[in-house]
Amino acid sequence: xxxxxxxxxVNGVAHPLPTDPRRTLLDWLRDDLELTGTKKGCDHGQxxxxxVLVDGRRIxxxxxxxxxxxxxxxxxxxxxxxxxxxAPLQRAFxxxxxxxxxxxxxxxxxSAKALMQELAxxxxxxxxxxxxxxxxxxxxxxxxxxxxxxxxCGAYSNIIAALEEVIAADAGQQGAGA
Numbered sequence: 018x019x020x021x022x023x024x025x026x027v028n029g030v031a032h033p034l035p036t037d038p039r040r041t042l043l044d045w046l047r048d049d050l051e052l053t054g055t056k057k058g059c060d061h062g063q064x065x066x067x068x069v070l071v072d073g074r075r076i077x078x079x080x081x082x083x084x085x086x087x088x089x090x091x092x093x094x095x096x097x098x099x100x101x102x103x104a105p106l107q108r109a110f111x112x113x114x115x116x117x118x119x120x121x122x123x124x125x126x127x128s129a130k131a132l133m134q135e136l137a138x139x140x141x142x143x144x145x146x147x148x149x150x151x152x153x154x155x156x157x158x159x160x161x162x163x164x165x166x167x168x169x170c171g172a173y174s175n176i177i178a179a180l181e182e183v184i185a186a187d188a189g190q191q192g193a194g195a
Contacts, residue, residue, distance in 0.1 A: 023084065025091055027050060027052070028095055042079075042091075043057055054093055054094035055069055055123055055124070056120055056123060064166070065128060065167060068124035068125075068165070070091070072090050073092075073131065073134060075131035075165075077165075093123075094124075097130065106129050113175045113182065115172055116172055121166060121168045125163070128163060128165065128166045133184065136152055136154055136184070140152065144157050144160075144162075154184045156177050159177050
């Protein structure tokens with residue numbers, strides 16, 4: 018008898034999921050796969066330090082059981098850029114000092130990546146005025162969309178400035194290609 022092993026794809030590589038049904042996605046990523054960029058903050062889903070992308074959507078990995086992610090595409094901060102080749106979001110965070118201690122930064126960047134896709138897809142937020150129009154990336158809209166990620170150092174205005182820079186650059190590239 019051949020047993021099948023449940024798998025998930027993490028940063029482009031297939032990995033067997035843990036057999037312990039109590040293991041969180043966060044602990045599996047950090048402890049078993051040694052992807053320590055994803056941080057354990059509050060371990061209650063309140064701070065966003067553990068934010069990762071699952072099938073392109075942001076989730077708090079501390080609140081999700083690893084076994085629930087069979088066949089999912091999981092992306093952590095390690096897949097977004099490298100120290101030698103930073104992604105535009107990472108460069109903007111550095112340029113605008115969108116971090117201080119840096120502990121929350123991986124979750125902030127994963128959340129920001131998903132935020133940008135949500136805007137591109139036209140998803141409304143609690144801050145969106147006109148639900149029939151494409152959301153506008155105002156500072157208020159960006160703050161609302163990033164509200165699930167806490168920065169104890171208080172770099173919020175710098176994080177918003179970084180997001181505004183990347184969104185403006187993306188809009189300029191799309192406008193040039195149109």
